[in-house]
Amino acid sequence: MSNISSAAPLISVIDDDASIRAGLDNLVRSLGYVVCTFDSAEAFLQSAELDDVWCVIADVRMPTMSGVQLQSHLRRRGCRLPFLFITAVPTEKTRKQALDDGAICFLTKPFDEETLIGCLDVAIGQHRSSNMS
Numbered sequence: 001m002s003n004i005s006s007a008a009p010l011i012s013v014i015d016d017d018a019s020i021r022a023g024l025d026n027l028v029r030s031l032g033y034v035v036c037t038f039d040s041a042e043a044f045l046q047s048a049e050l051d052d053v054w055c056v057i058a059d060v061r062m063p064t065m066s067g068v069q070l071q072s073h074l075r076r077r078g079c080r081l082p083f084l085f086i087t088a089v090p091t092e093k094t095r096k097q098a099l100d101d102g103a104i105c106f107l108t109k110p111f112d113e114e115t116l117i118g119c120l121d122v123a124i125g126q127h128r129s130s131n132m133s
Helices: 018-030 041-045 067-076 092-100 113-130
Strands: 010-014 034-038 053-059 083-087 105-108
Touching (some): 010 018, 010 041, 018 053, 053 067, 053 113, 067 083, 083 092, 083 113
Parallel strands (some): 010 034, 010 053, 053 083
């Protein structure tokens, strides 16, 4: 069990680019969320906060395991965590795979902050509704 407070939703940001992580961290915190950042999918999978996360914002292209591979891995384990994807190199095949596997959105860098915020609102709503039982 982690020490993260349940008062505010926990959002995980996964990107191998430190400047993107920092920018997303600042943006998401400014919206009142708790943020944990990771430089790889593997680091995220090993984190103590994994069970407390409400939404993942992940880069598509990262060394070793891509964001889309991470989403597929979690889906196979029965985890329905909402995913928002960002990428500098969009391909239709990757976009289709991500969305077919349940991603909320697939944004191309540089992306509009308002669009990301709208996607995050959808993801938080989806998490809330899936955990109301």
